[in-house]
Structure formats: C-alpha cells, structure tokens
Amino acid sequence: MSERLVVIGGDAAGMSAASQARRLRKPGELEIVAFERGHFSSYSACGIPYWVGGDVPVRDALIARGPEEHRARDIDLRMRTEVTELDLPGQRVRTRDLESGTEAWTGFDKLVIATGARPSRPPLPGIDAPGVHGVQTLDDGQSLIESLSRARGRRAVVVGAGYIGVEMAEALLGHGFEVTVLNRGEQPMATLDPDMGRLVHHAMDGLGIRTVGSSAVTGILTGDDGRVRAVTTDTGEFPADVVVLGMGVVPETTLARAAGLPLGAYGGLLTDLSMRVRGQENVWAGGDCVEVLDLVSGKERHIPLGTHANKHGQVIGSNVGGDYATFPGVVGTAVSKVCDLEIARTGLREKDARAVGLQYVTVTVESTSRAGYYPGAAPMTVKMLAERRSGRLLGVQIVGREGAAKRVDIAAVALTAGMTVERMTALDLGYAPPFSPVWDPVLVAARKAVAAVRAAG
The missing domain is CATH 3.50.50.60 (FAD/NAD(P)-binding domain)
Structure with missing residues (x-):
C-alpha cells in the first residue's frame, strides 16, 4: 500500500x-x-x-x-x-x-x-520602507538589484557585520556605492574572537569600506517620497540611499x-x-x-x-526511504571573503570555550600562503585554541589573502577526529613552494600550541 x-x-x-x-x-x-x-x-x-x-x-x-x-x-x-x-x-x-x-x-x-x-528584522521605525532590503531569498536579491539601479545617490548602509554583512558590503562596493557597515559589536565578524575581527576591520577600512562598531541601530529615516534617506543609531545618523539588513537569521x-x-x-x-x-x-x-x-x-x-x-x-x-543514515553533528566550520580578504573559522571561540567550562591556551602566528621566496606569497594570521593539559584542539580562526580560507579544512578534520595539537604537527600535508611554506601555517600554529600547552602544565 x-x-x-x-x-x-x-x-x-x-x-x-x-x-x-x-x-x-x-x-x-x-x-x-x-x-x-x-x-x-x-x-x-x-x-x-x-x-x-x-x-x-x-x-x-x-x-x-x-x-x-x-x-x-x-x-x-x-x-x-x-x-x-x-x-x-x-x-x-x-x-x-x-x-x-x-x-x-x-x-x-x-x-x-x-x-x-x-532574517532578524527588529521592529524599528522605518524598517519596512522602500530601499531597505534583506537578502534571504532570490526574490530579495532581485528586489535589491532593482533598487540599486533606482537609487537617487550612491550611499549604502549595511546593518550587521557578519558573513552576509561583509559579503554584501563587497557587492555594494562593486556597484560603485560608498559603503558604511554598522555593527553592534566592537569588531566585525562576531564569529571570530575580537582580536581576529580587528584584522578584518583594518582590511575593510583599507578597501574603502567604513566600518562603525559599537553602534546599535535605532531607526530608519525616510524622505518626502517615503524612501529611505538615513539610518539612525545610538551614536549618530548615517545617510543612505539603500540599506541592506545583515543582522543574522x-x-x-x-x-x-x-x-x-x-x-x-x-x-x-x-x-x-x-x-x-x-x-x-x-x-x-x-x-x-x-x-x-x-x-x-x-x-x-x-x-x-x-x-x-x-x-x-x-x-x-x-x-x-527505508534505508539508514545519521547526522553526527558539526564542528562549526565557515568561510567567507570581502574582496580579496579571506576569513575562516572552525570549532570554538574563546568565549565559547569559557561558556562550557573549558580551560584553554591560545596562540597566534603570522605566516604566508606560499614559500616566502615564491612570487605571490600572501600574509595570513592563524589563531588556535587548545585545551589545557590534554592539548585537544578546540578551534582555529584564519584571516588572510589568497590561499587562506580553505586551510581551515585541515583544522575541521582534526576537530572531527578529536586530535590533539601535538598529533596535528605530524600531519602529512602536501608541500611545494607555490602552495605552502615547508611548515604549513596551520602546523606552525599547532607547534606553537604544543609549547603553550606544556608551559601551562
């Protein structure tokens, strides 16, 4: 039947x-x-x-x-x-x-x-005004593209500095808009620790994107035609011809x-x-x-x-369908970019580790995407968290240029396998000067984390 x-x-x-x-x-x-x-x-x-x-x-x-x-x-x-x-x-x-x-x-x-x-859409005055857009569906995207072509000026405000916020900032920059990103937190990318978010902030400033931290939106102002003209916050008012909401979901x-x-x-x-x-x-x-x-x-x-x-x-x-399968869980891996800046994370941030009662050590290393002498080598910063005593890997965050983001997959596999940072140092990763230094940046961080775990007793 x-x-x-x-x-x-x-x-x-x-x-x-x-x-x-x-x-x-x-x-x-x-x-x-x-x-x-x-x-x-x-x-x-x-x-x-x-x-x-x-x-x-x-x-x-x-x-x-x-x-x-x-x-x-x-x-x-x-x-x-x-x-x-x-x-x-x-x-x-x-x-x-x-x-x-x-x-x-x-x-x-x-x-x-x-x-x-x-999408998170708080009940703020003017939040539904013409020119204010979410980006959850294809219909949303089509509406935004049409709005960009009709905008009276070239000022755009992005509310929220998470993945969608920074990606939309890049998209708007490509359309020739002056872009301001408003963020409730002090630094963009709350999925990173603040010290790593600060690197993203500096890079966005260098790209011509104005990023305003510790700024809570209080409303949307409209003109005589009913369209958006500015975004108000507890720190000031920001003129806008288009507003994109990137406040999470x-x-x-x-x-x-x-x-x-x-x-x-x-x-x-x-x-x-x-x-x-x-x-x-x-x-x-x-x-x-x-x-x-x-x-x-x-x-x-x-x-x-x-x-x-x-x-x-x-x-x-x-x-x-009558077969059998399970979904065991995740380690929280995500990557993004804004222009040529690549952003990646997996596992726990410092506040995540504290919230579940884990004691940890952190290390941060500066390295390059390729051998330093090879043309095109780009800088990257790797932050690693490891559990005290056990040395179990807890999380990795990476901010850098070409070749940075997908390196987080090394850490994602290590997290899924429950590896220690000491065991990670023996991983047999591919090497050639066009692709990596002799010691891959993730393994450099793992070596430094081993030393930090030992020093912490």
Missing part, C-alpha cells in the same frame, strides 16, 4: 530529502508532495551576494533544480503554497495557495519540516512551536541522530530550522548553512 510523504519547504533540506526518498522508493510505494511558498526551488541562497555583486551573471545560475525538474522525478512540488497549520494527531497539514487564497488539508504518513530560517519554527514540537535554546527544532524530531515517530526536520550537536562543546547550536541542510536532507531521505 502506498504511503504519502509531505515535505514543507522546497529548498536544500526539503528537496534533498524528497529526492533521496524517491531514489529509494518508487512512486507506487511512496507518494511525495512538497509545498514551497516562494517562487523558486532548490537554489543557493549563499550565492545571492555574488549575484548582486555581478560575479554570478544571471539569477538562474543559482538554481540547482527547478520545480519542473522535480516534478519530472515524480515529486509533486506545489509552488506558492504555504503550510499554515500542522495537525500532528490527525496526520495532516493545512495549506493556502498564495495566488488564489484557496485552503486545503493534505494528509501524510511521514512529514518533513524544512522551513528554513527568517533565526530558525523559522512558527508552525513547529504552535504544534508543540520540541525547540532548543536558539528556537530551533530538536532531533535525534536520524534527524527525526524528538518524541515523534513520523516527523523529521532538517536545514536552518533545526539545532545540531556541536562535536567540540557537546552542546546544541544553530548553524544555518547550505552544506548542513543538504546533508540533513540526505539523512532524512534515506531514513524515510
């Missing part, structure tokens, strides 16, 4: 789950119905800043698989259809067609919740909360290793709406990244 799988959300986690389940079970065995409230499916939200900036020439290059392609694979993907209510005892969901307003109930045997995250779990499903400290859904929602037999969840285990701290965290979402979907689809 055929079962029905209902998927809420038509992007990375949801459609990866649907596609994997379809590979494992034929249409006569499993009917798959997916609901997506937007205009696009299976697209790369991470690529939006590069499309806005012109590095990606066309919007559709960011779409991995459109609705018709999913339907051709026997997945009934219904676009512009929003799920408005979960009836878990009755095993059904209520939907509303956003074009016609028609409402209906759809039953399920198995349910996947992949509702993603929503929060899990979109409104439906889950109303249905009484378990949520964590960050508001994300809690699941077991199979991505099944805790306490539920036939409900799974994945992507930006869930919290996942941090393998270093042992705590749940909310880390909204497309890499995780696609892995969640594969795990869910395997389990729904």
Whole structure:
C-alpha cells in the first residue's frame, strides 16, 4: 500500500530529502508532495551576494533544480503554497495557495519540516520602507538589484557585520556605492574572537569600506517620497540611499512551536541522530530550522548553512526511504571573503570555550600562503585554541589573502577526529613552494600550541 510523504519547504533540506526518498522508493510505494511558498526551488541562497555583486551573471545560475525538474522525478512540488497549520494527531497539514487564497488539508504518513530560517528584522521605525532590503531569498536579491539601479545617490548602509554583512558590503562596493557597515559589536565578524575581527576591520577600512562598531541601530529615516534617506543609531545618523539588513537569521519554527514540537535554546527544532524530531515517530526536520550537536562543546547550536541542510536532507531521505543514515553533528566550520580578504573559522571561540567550562591556551602566528621566496606569497594570521593539559584542539580562526580560507579544512578534520595539537604537527600535508611554506601555517600554529600547552602544565 502506498504511503504519502509531505515535505514543507522546497529548498536544500526539503528537496534533498524528497529526492533521496524517491531514489529509494518508487512512486507506487511512496507518494511525495512538497509545498514551497516562494517562487523558486532548490537554489543557493549563499550565492545571492555574488549575484548582486555581478560575479554570478544571471539569477538562474543559482538554481540547482527547478520545480519542473522535480516534478519530472515524480515529486509533486506545489509552488506558492504555504503550510499554515500542522495537525500532528490527525496526520495532516493545512495549506493556502498564495495566488488564489484557496485552503486545503493534505494528509501524510511521514512529514518533513524544512522551513528554513527568517532574517532578524527588529521592529524599528522605518524598517519596512522602500530601499531597505534583506537578502534571504532570490526574490530579495532581485528586489535589491532593482533598487540599486533606482537609487537617487550612491550611499549604502549595511546593518550587521557578519558573513552576509561583509559579503554584501563587497557587492555594494562593486556597484560603485560608498559603503558604511554598522555593527553592534566592537569588531566585525562576531564569529571570530575580537582580536581576529580587528584584522578584518583594518582590511575593510583599507578597501574603502567604513566600518562603525559599537553602534546599535535605532531607526530608519525616510524622505518626502517615503524612501529611505538615513539610518539612525545610538551614536549618530548615517545617510543612505539603500540599506541592506545583515543582522543574522533565526530558525523559522512558527508552525513547529504552535504544534508543540520540541525547540532548543536558539528556537530551533530538536532531533535525534536520524534527524527525526524528538518524541515523534513520523516527523523529521532538517536545514536552518533545526539545532545540531556541536562535536567540540557537546552542546546544541544553530548553524544555518547550505552544506548542513543538504546533508540533513540526505539523512532524512534515506531514513524515510527505508534505508539508514545519521547526522553526527558539526564542528562549526565557515568561510567567507570581502574582496580579496579571506576569513575562516572552525570549532570554538574563546568565549565559547569559557561558556562550557573549558580551560584553554591560545596562540597566534603570522605566516604566508606560499614559500616566502615564491612570487605571490600572501600574509595570513592563524589563531588556535587548545585545551589545557590534554592539548585537544578546540578551534582555529584564519584571516588572510589568497590561499587562506580553505586551510581551515585541515583544522575541521582534526576537530572531527578529536586530535590533539601535538598529533596535528605530524600531519602529512602536501608541500611545494607555490602552495605552502615547508611548515604549513596551520602546523606552525599547532607547534606553537604544543609549547603553550606544556608551559601551562
């Protein structure tokens, strides 16, 4: 007898789950119905800043698989259809067609919740004025591109200096705008320790991006035409013809909360290793709406990244389709760039380690991306955290030029394996002058960390 799988959300986690389940079970065995409230499916939200900036020439290059392609694979993907209510005892969901307003109930045997995250958008005066943009969806990106072409002047303000904020600052700079980045914290990139964030701050200043720290936004001012004209903060007023909000995201779990499903400290859904929602037999969840285990701290965290979402979907689809898979957790790896500055981190920051009661040592080294005598060698700074006594690697942060960011993958593997910094020094990494000094910068930091651990007793 055929079962029905209902998927809420038509992007990375949801459609990866649907596609994997379809590979494992034929249409006569499993009917798959997916609901997506937007205009696009299976697209790369991470690529939006590069499309806005012109590095990606066309919007559709960011779409991995459109609705018709999913339907051709026997997945009934219904676009512009929003799920408005979960009836878990009755095993059904209520939907509303956003074009016609028609409402209906759809039953399920198995349910996947992949509702993603929503941008943080505080209820400030003028926050919804024309010229103020988020960058969460392809629709957002299209609206911003059109707004840039209509702007009366060439002044842009980015609110927030995290990954999206610095990437959008670069995109706006490429459009010829004078860019100011407003940040609540003292330094940009709160995912780094402040000493490493300071390096990013100096580099952004050198690129012509004005970065204002310790500045909390209090409102958006508009002109006679209703469009944005300035951003006000507790430290002053900043003229703006375009404003981009990069204040982070929060899990979109409104439906889950109303249905009484378990949520964590960050508001994300809690699941077991199979991505099944805790306490539920036939409900799974994945992507930006869930919290996942941090393998270093042992705590749940909310880390909204497309890499995780696609892995969640594969795990869910395997389990729904009758196979077996688990998602063990993450170490918190992320990379970004602003112009030619590369930024990377994995594992714990100092405040993360303190928050879970870990004692640690830190070291910081200056090195280069290639042998110092080889043309094009670029500077980089590596910061490493290691646990006192045990020497277990706890985290790495890297800021530098060409060749810096992806070196963090060495540390990500070491963290996942639970390696000590002493063991890391023996890693057999590739070497040739065009690619690395004899001692790779990450291994130089590991050697220095070994000495710090010994000195700390």
